[in-house]
Amino acid sequence: MSPLLLRAHNASDWTGPTGNNTWLLRGRTPVLVDAGVGEARHIRDIAAALAGTMLAVVLVTHGHPDHVGGLPAIRERWPSVRVRPASEPFVDGGSIDAGDGALRAIHTPGHAPDHWCFFDEESRDLFCGDLARAGGTIVIPARRGGDLREYLASLERILGLAPRRLLPGHGPIVEDPSGLLREYLEHRAARERQVVAALEAGRTTPDQIVDEVYADLAPALRGAAAESVLAHLLKLKDEGSVVEAGGLWALGEPKA
Numbered sequence: 399m400s401p402l403l404l405r406a407h408n409a410s411d412w413t414g415p416t417g418n419n420t421w422l423l424r425g426r427t428p429v430l431v432d433a434g435v436g437e438a439r440h441i442r443d444i445a446a447a448l449a450g451t452m453l454a455v456v457l458v459t460h461g462h463p464d465h466v467g468g469l470p471a472i473r474e475r476w477p478s479v480r481v482r483p484a485s486e487p488f489v490d491g492g493s494i495d496a497g498d499g500a501l502r503a504i505h506t507p508g509h510a511p512d513h514w515c516f517f518d519e520e521s522r523d524l525f526c527g528d529l530a531r532a533g534g535t536i537v538i539p540a541r542r543g544g545d546l547r548e549y550l551a552s553l554e555r556i557l558g559l560a561p562r563r564l565l566p567g568h569g570p571i572v573e574d575p576s577g578l579l580r581e582y583l584e585h586r587a588a589r590e591r592q593v594v595a596a597l598e599a600g601r602t603t604p605d606q607i608v609d610e611v612y613a614d615l616a617p618a619l620r621g622a623a624a625e626s627v628l629a630h631l632l633k634l635k636d637e638g639s640v641v642e643a644g645g646l647w648a649l650g651e652p653k654a
């Protein structure tokens with residue numbers, strides 16, 4: 399089965415120059431992966447591609463607004479559609495009828511606690527949501543459910559599946575998943591070393607660490623950089639190598 403890319407028509411600084419991707423699997427069980435934001439053009443494109451058949455299921459990779467905002471418009475157009483996991487939770491590793499075949503649901507928390515990927519074992523395509531995107535890194539929003547430790551574990555788990563391609567929520571298809579995922583793991587490891595070095599140099603707040611770690615940062619990216627630093631600090635704290643008191647961070651063992 400060959401998934402059809404249907405763009406959500408919501409290009410922005412945040413969603414990327416081509417906006418969100420949604421993926422339609424036609425066949426016995428027409429399935430859409432991710433819902434977009436309800437743009438009329440998107441709904442028309444889905445309907446045209448279905449050519450009169452009913453959309454059976456929407457699979458949601460995670461609950462961020464650019465992936466679920468279109469659900470009301472989709473329900474209005476196809477009232478019998480089942481939205482998962484809203485109507486029926488996923489089972490990690492469980493099989494889902496999709497198109498003329500099946501997808502395996504893979505729980506991949508990190509970017510969001512409710513993040514799922516969907517793996518087509520026959521073609522080895524992985525619908526990866528916001529786990530990865532070509533030509534950029536993924537934000538781990540530490541204050542809104544992001545968790546770097548979980549994210550790194552999810553990257554390792556997907557590496558272990560050896561997918562042939564990643565069909566992401568944003569940007570082009572990733573033709574070399576192992577290369578990109580390994581790059582991600584190396585990038586995060588390098589960033590962690592920089593955060594530890596900044597702590598060693600006596601920096602104590604995420605803001606100070608951002609100044610130390612990110613040279614020539616555009617002001618618009620400062621918030622995301624601070625989130626990323628905080629994600630690293632929380633990971634190091636979970637691992638017991640960093641302590642925090644009153645918003646100030648330092649290397650050291652937690653007091654017994």
Ligand SMILES: [Zn+2]
Binds near residue numbers: 460462509510528
């Ligand atoms: Zn997201």
